[in-house]
């Protein structure tokens with residue numbers, strides 16, 4: 001039988017709250033999520049701004065609690081707090097939905113994520129997206145599964161129990177009713193699937209370009225100068241890795257290697273690539 005929240009004594013409530021908070025902080029999710037939002041949203045200026053002004057961040061924080069409660073048989077209470085989150089954020093996530101790490105719901109208003117939906121790590125979901133069902137069969141998987149790194153454009157409707165593969169993009173306003181292969185783009189209504197070159201072989205798999213591109217668009221992709229600069233950044237990143245390996249080996253052999261003086265701050269590969277976008 002379901003446990004009703006109101007019959008729990010306060011000690012039990014405190015234990016539940018502590019457990020939730022401990023797990024939340026221990027996993028460092030707050031930090032990694034704030035960091036991933038800072039990386040993906042050029043408008044984000046600080047962690048404080050994200051915590052206080054980003055409905056997507058807030059809705060996912062509440063979802064984590066409601067999902068935990070759902071899995072601990074406090075079903076009515078979990079639905080109730082997810083309903084409160086919907087009132088405050090405009091984002092509706094069923095407590096049973098499984099959401100991965102570093103998922104970013106940008107703007108968020110009108111997003112609906114159904115009961116049996118699954119969202120992989122590093123997905124980006126814009127306002128108005130529905131991960132919805134097309135069947136009414138209880139107890140069966142009715143909603144889609146998003147792989148890792150999927151981008152769902154504003155108002156995309158992804159309807160049915162199929163998978164959108166890793167790294168796929170769903171264009172704004174697309175209506176997707178069938179499987180999307182990894183790395184593909186789905187646009188239009190009903191969505192047509194555009195297959196690009198194998199992401200493993202493509203330049204996008206390189207350290208230089210594997211980063212998230214805001215709005216699903218790879219800026220300046222065809223510009224030869226940008227391509228050359230990406231090549232140089234990749235080359236530099238590979239050399240740095242090699243030098244690090246050699247330094248580690250020397251230090252293991254007991255040979256101390258003095259760190260070179262760095263004048264001013266150096267830019268990381270990620271920062272250099274972001275400058276290219």
Ligand SMILES: CC(C)(COP(=O)(O)OP(=O)(O)OC[C@H]1O[C@@H](n2cnc3c(N)ncnc32)[C@H](O)[C@@H]1OP(=O)(O)O)[C@@H](O)C(=O)NCCC(=O)NCCS
Pocket residue numbers: 107126152153154169170171172173174185186187188194215216217218
């Ligand atoms: C789909 C999207 C991710 C681009 O992906 P891409 O792989 O770079 O695709 P391309 O730009 O090469 O476009 C491929 C084709 O799809 C078409 N297309 C792109 N986006 C489309 C969309 N939303 N609806 C319909 N067709 C679209 C292009 O015109 C092109 O058509 P063509 O092959 O006939 O020339 C991007 O257009 C998009 O919709 N991003 C979401 C942005 C968003 O929601 N922002 C919200 C910010 S608040």
